[in-house]
Amino acid sequence: MRPTGRALALILVAAAWLSSSFAARAAAPAPVVGLHGMVVAAERNAAQAGLAMLQAGGNAIDAAVATSFALGVTEPYHSGLGGGGFLLIRLASGEVIALDARETAPAGASRDMFVADGVANDASRTGPLAVATPSLLAGLALALERYGTKSLAEVMAPAIELAAGGFPISLRHVRVLEAWKATGLAERFPETAAIQLPPAGLPIAPGWKLVQPQLAATLRAIAREGPDVFFRGRIGRAIAADVQRRGGVLAASDLASYRPILREPVRGNYRGLEVLSFPPPSSGGVALVEMLNILEGFELRPLGAGSSASIHRIAESMKLAFADRAAYLGDPDFVTVPTAQLVAKDYAAKLRARMLPSRWHRAPWTWDRDEVAIRVAGPGLGELPLPDHDTGREAPGPSDRQGGSTTHFSVTDAAGNAVATTQTVNLLFGSGITVPGTGIVLNDEMDDFSVAPNQPNAFGLVDVHGTNAVAPGKRPLSSMTPTLVLENGKLRMVAGSPGGPRIISTVLLALLNTIDFGMDASEAIAAPRFHQQWAPDELSIEAGVPADVQDALRRRGHRVKVAERNWSSAQVIVIDPKTGWHLGATDPRTDGLAVGY
Numbered sequence: 001m002r003p004t005g006r007a008l009a010l011i012l013v014a015a016a017w018l019s020s021s022f023a024a025r026a027a028a029p030a031p032v033v034g035l036h037g038m039v040v041a042a043e044r045n046a047a048q049a050g051l052a053m054l055q056a057g058g059n060a061i062d063a064a065v066a067t068s069f070a071l072g073v074t075e076p077y078h079s080g081l082g083g084g085g086f087l088l089i090r091l092a093s094g095e096v097i098a099l100d101a102r103e104t105a106p107a108g109a110s111r112d113m114f115v116a117d118g119v120a121n122d123a124s125r126t127g128p129l130a131v132a133t134p135s136l137l138a139g140l141a142l143a144l145e146r147y148g149t150k151s152l153a154e155v156m157a158p159a160i161e162l163a164a165g166g167f168p169i170s171l172r173h174v175r176v177l178e179a180w181k182a183t184g185l186a187e188r189f190p191e192t193a194a195i196q197l198p199p200a201g202l203p204i205a206p207g208w209k210l211v212q213p214q215l216a217a218t219l220r221a222i223a224r225e226g227p228d229v230f231f232r233g234r235i236g237r238a239i240a241a242d243v244q245r246r247g248g249v250l251a252a253s254d255l256a257s258y259r260p261i262l263r264e265p266v267r268g269n270y271r272g273l274e275v276l277s278f279p280p281p282s283s284g285g286v287a288l289v290e291m292l293n294i295l296e297g298f299e300l301r302p303l304g305a306g307s308s309a310s311i312h313r314i315a316e317s318m319k320l321a322f323a324d325r326a327a328y329l330g331d332p333d334f335v336t337v338p339t340a341q342l343v344a345k346d347y348a349a350k351l352r353a354r355m356l357p358s359r360w361h362r363a364p365w366t367w368d369r370d371e372v373a374i375r376v377a378g379p380g381l382g383e384l385p386l387p388d389h390d391t392g393r394e395a396p397g398p399s400d401r402q403g404g405s406t407t408h409f410s411v412t413d414a415a416g417n418a419v420a421t422t423q424t425v426n427l428l429f430g431s432g433i434t435v436p437g438t439g440i441v442l443n444d445e446m447d448d449f450s451v452a453p454n455q456p457n458a459f460g461l462v463d464v465h466g467t468n469a470v471a472p473g474k475r476p477l478s479s480m481t482p483t484l485v486l487e488n489g490k491l492r493m494v495a496g497s498p499g500g501p502r503i504i505s506t507v508l509l510a511l512l513n514t515i516d517f518g519m520d521a522s523e524a525i526a527a528p529r530f531h532q533q534w535a536p537d538e539l540s541i542e543a544g545v546p547a548d549v550q551d552a553l554r555r556r557g558h559r560v561k562v563a564e565r566n567w568s569s570a571q572v573i574v575i576d577p578k579t580g581w582h583l584g585a586t587d588p589r590t591d592g593l594a595v596g597y
């Protein structure tokens, strides 16, 4: 039977609707299913290390610590003993702990250390002054001691084996090494190149076996003697001595006085679900909840995932939250951070009321800050100008170190424990420095501070009032956003990603795609991404956003910029509320692994 005119029209409308929703649903493999637990990580060997702990009767915390140590070996350019991280831990009892193992500025650091005369303009990113006190190990040891069931030696065993025995590098690993080589840093840090790159004459190719005997020896010493050998013993002394020899300020006493901090997570709720994320010194949790609060006032689902109407609203909410990031956030032990006000529903309602439904608008708006009820001690907060980036000082551009360096993994177990961990050395191979004899690559987390008001860091992030200025012992403001979603008190989702400030928008989109647009875990992280961080004022989009949608966004006034490459590497677990199955998804942009059991 031939369709009538009316039926044909309906079919066409339905087809158009289907095709637009399919456009937003990027081709994605089905999520991996685990009946008891799941580990999802950006590197395969590390995911397997976590799975091995679960299968050996360990809990999610044991698995997370094993995965973390292994990632430090298999992705030495992203994270490891020389860096820091955040662990968001949910215990089966329902308690949620934000374990802050963020690096700190050395006691010898000072507010103007990177703008002083004679200091190289990339000193916050490369070399000895860029190194903040390495701290990840303190967080892992604390997590294991308080919430794990296995010994340090047991959870470190896979990492030690991977370092000592080596592993064949993947295609993504090859691409990272090529990108790092292209920066010229391999010549500047030959001790790092000697370990991390194939010997002269051999190509950088998949399958080359990376063996790290010195790192293996360091890990063995920690497994045998405990973290003290790192923080108060010979490894810490070797780290400090090497940094100082190169002209840095990190001292053995900085390592000895380092303490991880157990914090209250940031809590929000979105369309009836509870969202728990990382508090300051991360900006991630505050910004995520602020954006969700703004967006809760819109019906996103009927607008369709990936439509210009939904992208517009979501991008405007990002812009507002990032403006507040620049204005208010920093280490809460050093500056007053108005977290409660920023994540309040009534504050979001006021921001939402100022948004234009169909047009880009300069943010923040001209408002009376008292009216939105944010008052902080410290810098006078008037209207915030969009910072202009001309500070008279030539700063290396945000893109000089392509591909930042961070990794996220998510773990669940049968008992209801879950861990979301994001860990980092900041940019690829951090400061570039490998401490001789230890295999430890040192971070360049000092660049996450603002070196001067309104001067963008490597990710283009600015700090309007100096709340994120360098101070001795202070933690640099982070964007890492390990996140949990609960429904009726039960775990629904574990999520996170690397990507600098794009972490926050990546996690937001993973949540919205799941909660509002009904995508499964894989579809939610495969869908094309977009990002707006207030400064610079541009809407960065992945090339997968269709041209007509790009045009529509331009017509709404957005400065649309199609990114040269896709970004982030989200690692997500969704728990199916009906079956209790653990559904894992690793980002198709990278070559990680979701493994369940």
Ligand code: DON
Pocket (backbone or CB within 6 Å): 403, 404, 405, 406, 424, 425, 426, 427, 445, 448, 477, 478, 479, 480, 498, 499, 500, 501, 503
């Ligand atoms: O803590 C932060 O926000 C940054 N150090 C994270 C850097 C990052 O994610 C780079 N990754 N692609």
